[in-house]
Amino acid sequence: MAETIIAREVVKRYGSVTAVDGVSLTVGEGEFFGILGPNGAGKTTLVEMMEGLRQPDSGSVTVLGEPVWPRNTRLLHRVGVQLQGTSFFERLTAHEQLATFGAVYGAPAARIDEMLELVGLTDKASTRAEKLSGGQAQRLSIACALVHDPDVVFLDEPSAALDPQARRNLWDVLRAINERGKTVVLTTHYMDEAEILCDRVAIMDGGTILQLGPPADLVRGLGAPVRIAVEAGALGQDRARQIEGAESVAGDGVSTVITTRRPAPVLQALAGMDALAGLQVRGATLEDVFLQLTGREYRA
Structure with a gap:
């Protein structure tokens, strides 16, 4: 070029x-x-x-x-x-x-x-x-x-x-x-x-x-985990913690959220459990890269 x-x-x-x-x-x-x-x-x-x-x-x-x-x-x-x-x-x-x-x-x-x-x-x-x-x-x-x-x-x-x-x-x-x-x-x-x-x-x-x-290269270089959310009614937190690859599990009563750097086995397990209702998968974004590099403090 x-x-x-x-x-x-x-x-x-x-x-x-x-x-x-x-x-x-x-x-x-x-x-x-x-x-x-x-x-x-x-x-x-x-x-x-x-x-x-x-x-x-x-x-x-x-x-x-x-x-x-x-x-x-x-x-x-x-x-x-x-x-x-x-x-x-x-x-x-x-x-x-x-x-x-x-x-x-x-x-x-x-x-x-x-x-x-x-x-x-x-x-x-x-x-x-x-x-x-x-x-x-x-x-x-x-x-x-x-x-x-x-x-x-x-x-x-x-x-x-x-x-x-x-x-x-x-x-x-x-x-x-x-x-x-x-x-x-x-x-x-x-x-x-x-x-x-x-x-x-x-x-x-x-x-x-x-x-x-x-942008995609910068995001991949961040090495951030993926957040996988499903409806809480489809998957409880205790059951989610038993899934291979789940690093942490949280929930708010509406969704159960699994944090992982190995999304493939987690998604495979969720499919096997028939627990894909309300599935949302969120990886890192350019905003995550930006905040890591520049910080979160207010700017004038």
């Missing part, structure tokens, strides 16, 4: 605070890459340096083989950026907003309708931006970042503050973008979002990368 983004030993300081501390990473062509971390981890600062919006104190970033700093005008037509906070022009409709952005890049008029359709806003083309819902405004923001058909797209917490339905709809849009061959770099606080969408993720804290790799 060709390397679309290369960051080498990137450092950014604000006074005595080191926001990004010697980060190196690569993003491949057509890859969906996630950057995760708690508040203050350095995610947005790192992405802004990749976008060419902020100058590193040391180190270097190249995108599509070009240095991003000093501000590289050769990249303007090849990179799309959706920031955490997007402001639209007052009193313009969704179609007019896109047309304005498109005119800056010389995008053809047909591109406007294509982008409205891609993000599911065709029926809102004549609606002023301030009248759009939060999810619709986020999709319009992404359309503005894509209107010039860039090769690389940066999305900084695009689903923040969206309701579950709007988030799921947005995921469909992001998948469609990536399926068009675009390289996508995403920052998010939602672990399920990263696990579903991203080919690889980098987990950051304190300005450094703690782990990097495909």
